[in-house]
Amino acid sequence: MSENKGTAAPAAASRLWTQWLSAAISLAMVVGVGYQLFGHGWRNFAHSVPTDPWFYLAFLAMYFALPVGDYVIFRRLWDIPIEGLVALIKKRIANEVLFGYSGEAYFYAWARERARTVAAPFGAVKDVSILSALAGNAVTLVLIALSVPFAAKLGPAQLQGLGLSALFVVAVSVPFWVFRRRVFSLPVGERWYVFWVHIVRLVVSTVLLALVWALALPQVPLGAWLLLSAVRMILGRLPFVPNKDLLFANFVGLLGAGQGLPMPVALIAGLTLVVHVLLLGAFPLAQLFRSRR
Numbered sequence: 658m659s660e661n662k663g664t665a666a667p668a669a670a671s672r673l674w675t676q677w678l679s680a681a682i683s684l685a686m687v688v689g690v691g692y693q694l695f696g697h698g699w700r701n702f703a704h705s706v707p708t709d710p711w712f713y714l715a716f717l718a719m720y721f722a723l724p725v726g727d728y729v730i731f732r733r734l735w736d737i738p739i740e741g742l743v744a745l746i747k748k749r750i751a752n753e754v755l756f757g758y759s760g761e762a763y764f765y766a767w768a769r770e771r772a773r774t775v776a777a778p779f780g781a782v783k784d785v786s787i788l789s790a791l792a793g794n795a796v797t798l799v800l801i802a803l804s805v806p807f808a809a810k811l812g813p814a815q816l817q818g819l820g821l822s823a824l825f826v827v828a829v830s831v832p833f834w835v836f837r838r839r840v841f842s843l844p845v846g847e848r849w850y851v852f853w854v855h856i857v858r859l860v861v862s863t864v865l866l867a868l869v870w871a872l873a874l875p876q877v878p879l880g881a882w883l884l885l886s887a888v889r890m891i892l893g894r895l896p897f898v899p900n901k902d903l904l905f906a907n908f909v910g911l912l913g914a915g916q917g918l919p920m921p922v923a924l925i926a927g928l929t930l931v932v933h934v935l936l937l938g939a940f941p942l943a944q945l946f947r948s949r950r
Contacts, residue, residue: 706924712872716925719865720932723749726858727785730851734781734843735768743940750933761786780842785851787840791833792855794826796863797890863890873921885922 707713724745731737731745744767748760761782768778801823833840841848863886870877870885 707873709872712869715865715868715872716928717932719862719869720929721746722858722862722865726854730785730854731781733850734785734847741767746936747940750937753929754933758786784841784843784848787833788848788851789855791830792852792859793890794830796856796859797826798823800863800886800890859890869925870921873924 724742727745727748728737728742731741735741744764748764750760751763752758752760765778765782768782843851866886866889
């Protein structure tokens, strides 16, 4: 009996700190989204709002592509319930409005609270995050290769930057392949499954992003979409950069691709913040409704 008490105390303490961590990150997400929306994003969002309903359908599909892809992965690894999709949406919000990998910390805390149904949460979250980065690097290299025929519009300095970025992507990917047996904890078959789900999700997200841009500004040529998709993917590989979409909106001008491009980019950034706010408000209300049933 005393032995059970001795093991129960550390388990209760572990669950308590994960609950506090989850609550702290949730609060930080609300503060971060509110600051970015009303301090920066709202002016960009309110500047120009499309009326085409296909724009919003494509945007919502693009928004949920990441958490749905993660849910497909963790559904296979852990058989998580549908409520895990809510945690994965919050994971995406935390990574965008706070800093890189804060979402992984939130999801890890969520998984630790469900330690009875989730096996080895840290190793799986770590492997999925690394494989996501490697898949992103692979798609980035493909996008850069596809952008080469359209790179004539770029200056020498911009071409050099694109080449150095490609070398950087390769350099940071090679060690994970060389030391894969020491880095990863998932079986080989599961790793390949996770990798290809990330690849499909990234391709779908890139196509949807191009569709959203085309619906917002159809006069932009395909070459500009490919170049900007490559740049956006590269920026997405940089950790500890909050709200990469707004940073990308400022970076668009450096490509010299036209004065009209920052408008849809900034619009998507502002619309993303609005959806963040709506979801962060809807989740507690839904939980309160379920608790009263």
